[in-house]
Amino acid sequence: MTDAEARQLFDQIMALYPDPEPTLHAANPFEILVAVMLSAQTTDVAVNAVTPALFAAYPNPEAMAEAPVEAIAEKISRLGLYRTKAAHLKALSHILVHSYDGQVPADAADLVKLPGVGKKTATVVLSDAFGIPGVAVDTHVSRIVKGLGLVSPKATPVQIQKRLEDLMPKSTWIKLHRSLIRFGREHLRAHDPQVPKGSEWSFLAEHYAPLKEAAKN
Secondary structure (H helix, E strand, O other): OOHHHHHHHHHHHHHOOOOOOOOOOOOOHHHHHHHHHHOOOOOHHHHHHHHHHHHHHOOOHHHHHHOOHHHHHHHOOOOOOHHHHHHHHHHHHHHHHHHOOOOOOOOHHHHOOOOOOOHHHHHHHHHHHHOOOOOOOOHHHHHHHHHOOOOOOOOOHHHHHHHHHHHOOHHHHHHHHHHHHHHHHHOOOOOOOOOOOOHHHHHHHHHOHHHHHHHHO
């Protein structure tokens, strides 16, 4: 697949979702940071089920920093790795209070210094909380880009992010990653990849390796 063909395909996918919204429910930068950090190795649905009570109890970094780790853990005990995540929440809240005046920094280098915050989390927080363009790479985005042969099968999320940001205009980055996540969930699933109905998607069917592999079996 050439870069021009990839751009055309991504434009087509983004056209399916005119205004894709974040799937995590959060009302401010602190809530966005917490929700995105909690979403690691679990579903957005599960996170959205626990965050209302969590945010009600600890609505800001000051409250979260003062809370016992055990109390935070109890609020998120339905999530995977909840004890580790609770420790990270308390620690990052303490840092926000004492190093950033209780505010979430709008800078990737500062965000990735916070406990439990990696490159993908930082990119999502910057885009969702501050409108700063970036392509967040989750499992759906990684699977699609690798399946299209745009990167090596062993490419890291950081390498995939750079490839997509080099390929697509900066003005599309936020919409691109949100649309690819939606498209991955609705169509190019890991175990049963499908394409939307219509001849205009034949190009995708011809180039997406997992679809071709499924057709052989």
